[in-house]
Amino acid sequence: MDRIEAAFAHRRDSAALIPFLNASDPDLDTSLELFRTALRAGADIVEIGAPYSDPLADGPVIQASALRSLRAGFAFPQVFEVAAHLRQETDKGLVLFTYVNPVLQYGTERFFRDAAAAGADGAIIPDLPWEESEPIRKAADRAGVHLIPLIAPTSSEARIARICQDARGFVYCVSSLGVTGERARMSERLQALVSAARRSTDLPVAVGFGVSSPEQAANIATFADGVIIGSAYIRRVEAAVTAQPDTSAGREAAVAAVRTFTESLRQAVAGKGAIRQSGAGALDDRSPATSTPD
């Protein structure tokens, strides 16, 4: 069982918790401590964001985070550094999140080779749709890194099937239209979208974009295998460090905020089994013929 599979191993009882943070926000060492904290407090996988000058798929919170990180001197190879440090301390899932241009400029083969060497298990590239993905997926496969694809509420059934066929690791389900950021309410189509993915793949299906509270996470956990949370984390970090800029107190407050938030999310996604049995059991509905042999 690889580390992504392991992270979802208990998905029948509890959804995987997947926080997203940018590497080097507010600085390299603090970000490392934030990832570490999230993993210790109950995260199953962390997404390590590579800050980018033009983050098209991100809302204001992650944009501002990327800008802070770039101003702090972030250079692309530092994502491997962060992954390598964490890998020495954990067997949990490590996934790199980057836009496509930095991958192409770094060299696709080199990117996945270095990712694998750093102990990263997967990569998410939000501006790489299925049409453009083949050469990059092949390079990822050669290096043994999962290229995790995204599906969206606007994806047709046929597209979802194609995307899921080539999926690796898990399927990232975009909860609603728009960029990353917290939202008060989740799209009603979300459950239908998760079900559509399940018809095409046995891989875990995780939901992200717009998850802001433990209540929302708990709700998503009733029908999805994982919950991805980014902006809500970063907003807490931002609040902590801007309240006490350039002080270790600010950094400690950020670490404490990440710990508290992770613990409350951990609890929220853990109650899955009880709710599932009373609700619709999408997982249980899958025919034995299509499920993965253990």
Next chain:
Amino acid sequence: MSDNPRMNSYALPDEHGRFGAFGGKYVPETLLSALTELEQAHRHYQQDPDFQAELQLYLHDYAGRPTPLYFAERLTETVGGARIYLKREDLNHTGAHKINNAIGQALLAKRMGKRRVIAETGAGQHGVATATVAARFGLACTVFMGEEDMRRQALNVFRMRMLGAEVVPATSGTRTLKDATNEAIRHWVEHVEDTYYIIGSVVGPHPYPALVRDFQRVIGDETRAQMLEKEGRLPNAVIACVGGGSNAMGMFYPLIPDREVRLIGVEAAGKGMDTALHAASIGRGRPGVLHGSMIYLLQDEYGQVLPAHSISAGLDYPGIGPEHSYLHASGRAEYVPITDQEALDAFFLLSKTEGIIPALESAHAVAQAMKTAATMPKDATVVVCLSGRGDKDVAQVADMVGGNGDGSH
């Protein structure tokens, strides 16, 4: 016709939206269905006589086409080389070539049942063109504009609002055209189901570069016919400025098969090609992805996009469209730099010799035409795409040069 020098094989982009190694659609999954829908609509209405008749009607009666091809006699005498013609896109309604594309895409939006359009704008010309057609066709309109550009082009902001558009400042990144485009794309992702995005240049994910080119090719089609009528032959060279590159692509595209015609694109060299302050994506960039497309791009070692600089907001963009990227790589077109100062000199010279105040963007093409024409015999001909008029730039130029407005200091 085996002796025909026209290359008949040019049929790009391919079915993947590629111009050789360039183009494609590197955008979030949420947009893919909308791009597919747009691709189908583009293909369908390109062949639809009813749509084409409506487009021709508005280009003729509303935009004022065809635009004249004007022989710039005094400029030609001043330079003392090839005969210089100006393709007068500045005489279009709203003062630039941008209206050609805005009309086309607004008609497309209407046929696709969209009630709302959005656009990005740099200098404000595309924003004004979009606000104009939105008013005409009764579409709700939101324009994204860099905060810095809103300051530089305050008059155009006022014009857009007069036309009923909402203007939203882009406050991220460099607060110029690149960031306005980011904001427009982000907004489109969120409102993709009821909103049509009118991109203003030959950039963005497939099918936009081809779509915008097809609505701008009227520039080159008219030029070709007008030159045959006036000179009995095609020009030796056509010259156009390139930011994203829509006026240049419109001029070049119908002439690509005419291999004897030199296609010259002019990039903004800003303060100089050896400084960091320029917008020369081909001259100083390398292939990379911006706004959904593989293009020549100004970027650092790790692919972070670098800020561009130009005296003209319309050229202040760190990329260039994928078809230009391909025409450069294949050698069919040449791309050359013109500095802020050279453009400013041409701005004043054209005003004084021909009584035509060009947009600062177009002044880059004029400056290059003077260089190119000077090296050619007197019976050769050069066509400059005068993409827009300079009214919008008068206040900025007055601020910069001070003095009496005669170009002296």
